Amino acid sequence: MTPSFTITLFMAGDYAHAKQLVNRWVADNPMCFSMMPVDYVYTYGCEAGFRLDAINYPRFPTHEATKRAMVEALAEHLMVELNQGSYTIQGTVETTFFSRRA
Numbered sequence: 001m002t003p004s005f006t007i008t009l010f011m012a013g014d015y016a017h018a019k020q021l022v023n024r025w026v027a028d029n030p031m032c033f034s035m036m037p038v039d040y041v042y043t044y045g046c047e048a049g050f051r052l053d054a055i056n057y058p059r060f061p062t063h064e065a066t067k068r069a070m071v072e073a074l075a076e077h078l079m080v081e082l083n084q085g086s087y088t089i090q091g092t093v094e095t096t097f098f099s100r101r102a
Helices: 015-028 064-081
Strands: 006-012 033-042 045-055 086-090 095-099
Touching: 006 033, 006 064, 015 033, 015 045, 015 064, 045 064, 064 086, 064 095
Parallel strands: none
Antiparallel strands: 006 045, 006 086, 033 045, 086 095
């Protein structure tokens, strides 16, 4: 048994390509994710993307701050590889928007 929390990454981009990148990434970083395609609908537009949830999986337990840092590292990698300009990470206490746009 481990303390329970979820860190969620939201990003636009090709789901199939993102899933391949995540599969490669977890080979070197022992984590467990659930991943699903998502349609983002917002004022003046919409786009396809994905949602990636990282729980404190008892097989790979860690502290929430450590898990969040790992999700942020993966998100930065995905943002570059998928040619995206931004992403959002939602944690237990706060939600943060990251952008490489000016």
